[in-house]
Amino acid sequence: MTAVDPKHREFGKHIAALRKERKLTQQQLAASMGKTASWMSQVERGVQPVERIDVLQELADALGVSTQQLRPGAPMPAAAVDAAIEYQSNDLDEARQLISGHPAVGTILGVSRIEPAKDLRQLASDVEEMWSLTHQGEFAQVSTRLTALLPALEQTVRVVESKQRSEAYLLLARTYQALAAAFARQDESDAAWVAADRAIWAAERSGDPLHVCAGVYRMVHSFVRLKRLDQAEHAATTAVEALEALDAAKQLSPSGMSVLGSLYLARALVHARAQSRGAARAEISKARAVAKRMGDENRNDFNLEFGSVNVEIQAVATAVELSDAGEALDIGANIDAESLSNERQGRLLMDLGRAHAQRRHAGEALRCLLRAEELSPETIRTHHAARQTIRELVLVAGPGAPPELTALAQRADALTE
Numbered sequence: 001m002t003a004v005d006p007k008h009r010e011f012g013k014h015i016a017a018l019r020k021e022r023k024l025t026q027q028q029l030a031a032s033m034g035k036t037a038s039w040m041s042q043v044e045r046g047v048q049p050v051e052r053i054d055v056l057q058e059l060a061d062a063l064g065v066s067t068q069q070l071r072p073g074a075p076m077p078a079a080a081v082d083a084a085i086e087y088q089s090n091d092l093d094e095a096r097q098l099i100s101g102h103p104a105v106g107t108i109l110g111v112s113r114i115e116p117a118k119d120l121r122q123l124a125s126d127v128e129e130m131w132s133l134t135h136q137g138e139f140a141q142v143s144t145r146l147t148a149l150l151p152a153l154e155q156t157v158r159v160v161e162s163k164q165r166s167e168a169y170l171l172l173a174r175t176y177q178a179l180a181a182a183f184a185r186q187d188e189s190d191a192a193w194v195a196a197d198r199a200i201w202a203a204e205r206s207g208d209p210l211h212v213c214a215g216v217y218r219m220v221h222s223f224v225r226l227k228r229l230d231q232a233e234h235a236a237t238t239a240v241e242a243l244e245a246l247d248a249a250k251q252l253s254p255s256g257m258s259v260l261g262s263l264y265l266a267r268a269l270v271h272a273r274a275q276s277r278g279a280a281r282a283e284i285s286k287a288r289a290v291a292k293r294m295g296d297e298n299r300n301d302f303n304l305e306f307g308s309v310n311v312e313i314q315a316v317a318t319a320v321e322l323s324d325a326g327e328a329l330d331i332g333a334n335i336d337a338e339s340l341s342n343e344r345q346g347r348l349l350m351d352l353g354r355a356h357a358q359r360r361h362a363g364e365a366l367r368c369l370l371r372a373e374e375l376s377p378e379t380i381r382t383h384h385a386a387r388q389t390i391r392e393l394v395l396v397a398g399p400g401a402p403p404e405l406t407a408l409a410q411r412a413d414a415l416t417e
Helices: 006-021 028-032 037-045 055-063 095-100 105-109 120-136 140-158 162-186 189-206 207-225 227-247 254-273 277-294 308-321 327-333 343-360 362-375 376-384 382-401 403-411
Strands: none
Touching: 006 037, 006 055, 028 037, 028 055, 028 162, 028 254, 037 140, 055 382, 095 140, 095 162, 095 189, 095 277, 105 140, 105 376, 120 140, 120 162, 120 343, 140 162, 162 189, 162 207, 189 207, 207 227, 207 254, 254 277, 277 308, 308 343, 327 343, 343 362, 343 376, 343 382, 362 382, 362 403, 376 382, 376 403, 382 403
8 A cells, every 4th residue: 555645644634624614524525626525535634635736726715715725835826717707708609598598489389480390401411510610619600500590490390290300309409419519618518508408308309319328428528517526427327327238238339339438438537527546547448448349430420529549539638637747648649630620639739738737848838739729729718727727837937938828828818817
């Protein structure tokens, strides 16, 4: 058994004392941070170090103290956690407003004019274009197109001939899935939850259970961003267990394997956020095994882009979440992501930039982040981890920060107090 570092043990005792002063259980304190009670127990015993500035800040916020009170000498964050920042306008405002109500309530109540059902081939083309725009990060266009497409689909599923109803509901489910993915990438987690829930409902009406599971995948990511890790794990596990049962009976199709592998990756993210190393790595291993069985790296079932390359991209992200920068960089050095979307390539570069920042490789970190911005600007502009990394790079560089870094910080609005 590895000996516990005395400084981590003392830090853990300090945390436990502050928690007890506030009459909080480990479960309550952990839940307020989106962590598990097991993680909090390990922190208080000194087994789980708290090294990252953002995690230290979350712990301080949960206890109602400053980071300096938790760990004297800790760097003062340049800004509060992004989740606490007041809501600001973004490219998906129109879409957010649209799903705040029900796009077809007038049709349901019989007070709106009933339009003829739209041509499903044209609607299918429009949905494909929506997904393409989502992958490209063109969220303003997604929002604009959606204001016409979503009401048309919501009405069409209610007036189309019965023999076409399943197809129409499937198009509606795919539209809500795309919207959930877009909302999640803009840190609109509550709206992503709503869209994912509607995607699951529409998929069930379509009679396609795998699309139900794809909707669950989108919901898991909304729960993660909301820091509701217990709900995220529960949602993912219910779908995983059902898919594993089909797999054991040799009834799971290759597209079903894509969903199962993607849900393993989602659970890896959940465990990484909870700092559960063993559990996170176990999920990555399961996803690798599924990808190896599938063999085809060019599939894009349910717009999940699942395959061996995507598994390794998630392995990099998981290692970074666990502050294992060396492992992240070793895995990243062997990834060829050219065949994936700009969004996935941008996410990989962002995570490699984070890993370099953890190792204090400022130049390499900046190069990765700038390249990520070229490929997928919204990844840098909207992702909390990217902005946090940029802030830390500026803090470390001080007055001597290179102009490219300062300009990047300004474009990403990373220094907003």
